[in-house]
Amino acid sequence: MDALVPLLVVVPFGAAFILVALANLPGLARRRAEGGESAGDLASAPGPRRHRVLSLLACAAVLANFIIALALLRADIGHIYVGGWGDEKSALGIELVCDGLAKLMVVIINMVALVSIIFSWSYMRRFTKVWLFEALFLLMTGAMNGVVLAGDLFNMYVFLEIAAISSYALVAFGCEAEELEAAFKYLILGTVGSAFILVGVTILYSLTGHLNMAKVHELLPAVGQTSPAVLLAAAALLGGLALKAAMVPFHAWLPDAHPSAPAPISAMLSGVLIKAAGIYALARIVFNVLGPTTEYAAILMALGVVSMVVGMFLALGQQDFKRLLAYSSISQAGYIVLAFGVAAHLLATGGDRNIAGLCIFGGLFHLFNHAAFKSLLFLSSGSIEQQTGTRMLKEMGGLTRRMPVTSFCCRIGALSIAGVPPLNGFFSKLIIIIGLALAGQLVLAAIAAGVAVGTLLMYVKVQRYALEGEPSGAAANAREAPAMMCVGLVLLAVVCVVAGLALLPLRDVVFGPAEDVLLGAAGKLTGGLTP
Template sequence: MTFYDHLIEQAPAMVVAIPLLFAFATPLWFKLSVKFGKLWALLGVLATTVLMYILAWEILSEGGEVTTYLFGAEDSQLPLLGGNAVRISFAVDGMSAFMGLIMVTVSLAAVLYSFGFVKKYTGNDKFFTLLLLVLAANIGMVFTGDLFNLFVWFEVSSIALCGLTVFRSERGEAFEGAAKYLIYSTVAGLILLFSIGLLYGQYGHLNIKFLSEAIGGNAELLMVDKVALGLMMTVFALKAGAVPMHMATPDAYSEAPAPVTAIFVTASQAGLYAMFRSVFTLYGSNIDLTIDLLHAAGWIVIILGVLSMFVGVTMALVQKDIKRLMAYHAISQTGYMLLGVGVGMAVYATGGFDEFGRTAMTGGIFHIFNHALYKGLLFLTAGAIIYKAGTRDLNRMGGLGRDMKLTALFFIIGALAISGIPPMNGFASKFLIYESVFQFNPVIGAIAMLVSLLTLASFVKVFYSAFMGPRMKGMARGEVPASMLMGMAVLAGIILVFSFAPSLVVRSLVDPAVNALTGDGGTTSTSLTLFTGQGAWNAVVFMGAMISAAIIAVLIRVFFGKKGMTPKGEGKKPYLFGNPTEIDGKPIVIPGSNVYWGFTKALDRYYRPVEKLHSGIVNEYVFWFVSTMVLAILVMMAWV
C-alpha cells in the first residue's frame, strides 16, 4: 500500500485525533510564545481541513457509500461482527463527510479570524485549546457509528463551547448565558443517555447499524422504540436550537466571542445531523414497520421548523443587541432545514417523496451548508462591528461604513445570502424548499417566504444602524486587523463562488448526503441549472439578465433622461414624522429600535405574550424542553 492508501484508511480516526492532539499541545506552545501557540493552533486546523477534504473527496466521489473504521482492531476495515458494543466504530458516509466539510471550513475561518480578535484579551492559550476541542467533538459527533460515543461527543462539544462562552470573563452576563446553556444541554444530555440506555436494554447493541437492524427485525413496533425516538429527537432538536427549546441559544450565542459563535452554529448543525441520523438510519432499516413512525416524526419536525422560522425571525426583528438579533436569525434559519427535511420525512416512502419530498430534503440539507457559511460570516462581521464600535447596542452605533468598507461589503454578502436574495446561495436552497413545501402544504410554503422577507427587513435595520448615518461617539476609526478580514474573506469567497454553481454543490455534496440518509439513489441534473421539478434556477442566466437590464436602464438614462435632476426647495429638506422643527441643524439619527416601530406596535398583541415567554428564567427553559419531549412522545404514540 502506498502512503496515500494508508492515509485514507486512517483518515476517519485522524480527523478527530489531530485536533485533539493539537488542542492539548497548544498551551505548551503558548508557554514558548504567543505567536508560536497561535501558529500551532492554525496548523492543527489546517491539517484537519486538508485531511477532511481528502477523506470527503474519496467518500463523495464513490457516491457517499459508508466507510467504517473500527478502533482497536488489527485491521481498521474489519467488518464489525455481531455488533458487540465492545469496540467503538466510526461510520463515515456521504452525510457525515458533508457535515465534516462544513465544520472544518467554518473552523478554519474562525481560527484565522481569532488571530486578531483575541489579541486584546488574556487567556489565548485556553481559547485556542477549546476551539480545537470543539472542532474534534463536532467531527466526532458526525462521524461516530456508536450511540454512546455520540453522547460523549455531544457532551464534549457542549462543555467546551460553554467554556468558550465565558472567554470574556469580565462580563457577568457571559457566565449567565453559559450557565443556562450548560444546564439546558446537560439535562438534554442525560435524557439522551437514558434513551440510549433504553435501546441498549432492549436490544443489547450500541452500534447504530446493528441497532437499526435489530429494530427493523421486530414483528411490530415496541413501545420502547417510540419513546426512545421521541426522547432522542427532542434532545437533538434542543442542540439544534429549535423553538420552543431555543431559549438558551440566544443567551449563549450573544455572549460568546464572535468566532466561537460561528462554531456554535456548526455545533447546532451537528445536532441536526444527529436528529436526521437517528430518524432515518436508526429507524429506517425496515420501512414497512416504521413508516408511520417516520411520518409522525416528520410532522413533529415540520411543526418545530415552522415555529422556529416564525418565532425566530419575529423575535430578531425587535432585538437591539446585534449578536442577539443574529442569534435569533440562526434559530429562524434552522427552521428552514427542519422544514425541508421534515417534509422529506413526512412523505418518506410514499409517492410524494419522489414528487417533492426529495427536493425538500435536498433543499433542507443544502441549506445546512449555506447557513453555516453565511451565518458564520455574519457572526464574524458582527464581531468586527463590536470590535470597532465598542458596544453591541444597535441604538448606540452608527457610521462605521466610512472606515470599514470591506466589513460592510462582507456584511452585505452575508445579509443578502441569509435573506435568500437571488443570486446568492441562500436563495438556491430556499428556492428548493419553497417549491417543494408549497406542493406539500401551500400555507407552510407561504410562511417560509414571509420569513425570508422579515429576515431581509431586520438585516436592513442592522446595516442601517451600524454602517450608515453619522459617526456616533465612541466608534473607533479604521478597519479591523487583517487576520479578521481574512477569516471573513474565506467565507465570503466561498459564498460567492457557490452562489454561481449551486447545482455543483447539490450534485457533488448534497445528493450523496441525501442518498446516505434515505438510501435513495437519485441525483439531480448534470447541468449548471438547478431543477426542482416545477421550476429551474440558474444564477448565471439570472445575473446575465440583471446586468443587461441595468445596461438598458443606463442607456435609457443617458439618451432620454433629463439632465440635472437635483431636488430643489422643499424637496431638499429631510422630512421626519411631519415635524420640521426636530431638525435644528444636527444630523438626524433614528435609533435602530425605532426603524420598525410601527410594524412591531401593530403586532403588539403577538409580541407582548411572546416576549414574556422569553423570560430568562432557567426553570421555565427546562419546562419547555420537558413539555416538548412529552408532547413528541404522545404524538408518536397516538399516531402509530
C-alpha cells in the first residue's frame, strides 16, 4: 500500500504532461492553417475528437486518484521516505506522511476534483485550448495532494507554490479584462503570502537544522517556544497561511479571484484550495509543528470569528451570485478556524481533551461539508450562468421550472450551507457550537449561532431571487444544463445528504483518525505514525 501514496501526486502530474504532449504532437494536432503567424495558436488546437480523448484522459487520471484515495483510507501506512534515503532517526530524507488527517484531505480533494472535471466535460466546451485547462487542473490537483502528503516544511511550500501558480493561470483562463485583473491581484497577494511562508520555514530550519515537521516539533522546545526567533517564524507562517486561507483581514483577493475563474475552478478554489493550502497547512503548523499555545490559539480564534462575521455581512449585501458564494466561503472557513482555535486553546491550557476532540471533529466535518456544498453551489452557479447568461440574482428567477435538476441540487446545497436539518451542514455547525459551549466559550458559541442565522438569510435570498418567482427575461429561454453537468451536481448533492445521515460511521472511519493526529501533537510527536 505504501507504494500507492506517491502515485497520488505522480498520476495527475504525469497525466498533465502526457496531455500537453498529445495535444501538440504533429500527427494529432490540426493541420496548420495557411501560412502566417496567426496560425501559431490554431496549429496547437486539437480537433474535436482529440478533445474528447484528452478530456477522457484527464477524467481517468482524476478517477484513478479518487480510487487510490479511497483505498488508502483504511490502509496501515508507515514512514515513507522518497528514494529510501532517510530513516526515522536522522529524518534527513524527504518524508511523505499519510496519517489520518492527510487521508481525509486527499479524499476531499480528489472527490471535488472528480466532480469538477466531470462538470467541465460539457462546461468547458465554449473555451479554446481546453487541454491547457485540463493540464493546469491536473497540476493543481496533484500539487494539493502533495501539500497534504508532504512531511517536511519545504516540500509543503513547494507544492503550495505549484498549486498556487496553476490556480493563478486558471483564474485568468477566460482572458477577459476582469479575469486578468483578478488573477493579477491574486498573483501579487498570493506571492506575498508565499514569501512569508518561505521566510517562516527558513527561520525554523536555521533554528533546528531540520525541515521534517516531526523533527522540528521535537527540537523546538530546546530553542524555547517563546524565543523571539520562533515567534517571528510563527508570525510569518501564520500570516502567510492566513492569506492563503483568505481569513479576514487577508481576504481581499478571494472575492475577485474565485468568481472570475470558470465554474469548475471556482469550485476547486473555494471547495478545496483554500482548505488544503490554507486551513490544513495552518492546522498542521500550529498543532503538529509549533505546538498549540494560548497565543496561537488566540490568533486562530480571532481570525475565525472576524472572518465568520465580516464574511457573512459582506455576503448578505451581494447581488452577484458567485461573489456572494465567495464571501460566504470566507465566513464558513471562519467556522473551521474558530473550532481549531478553541481546540488549540483547550490543549494549551490543559483543558478537557475530549472537548478539544469534539471541536476538532466539528471543524474537520465542516471542512468536508463545506467542500461538498460550496463546490455544489459554485457548479450550479456555473450552469445557471451558462444557461441564463447572467450572474446577477435579480435577473434570474423561476429557474425551478426551467432547470429542474440544477435547481433541485442548488437548493440542496443552499439548505446544507444554511444549516437546515437533516443535511450535513446542520450537524457540523451544531457540533462546532456545542463544542464551543462545552469549552466555556459561550460568547463565541452565540456568535457562531448568530452567523448561522445570517447564512440562512443569505441563502433564502438566493432561493427567492434565483429559483422562485416568475422567470425574468434572462431566465425565460433557459434550458436544463447538459447531462454531464447535471451528473456532477447530483453526485455532490448525494454527498451532502448522505454525509449528514452517516455522521457516526464517518466519525469512526474517517474523522476519528484525523482528529487524533491534531490532538496527539500536544503530548507527543506525530510525524506520520499514528500508533
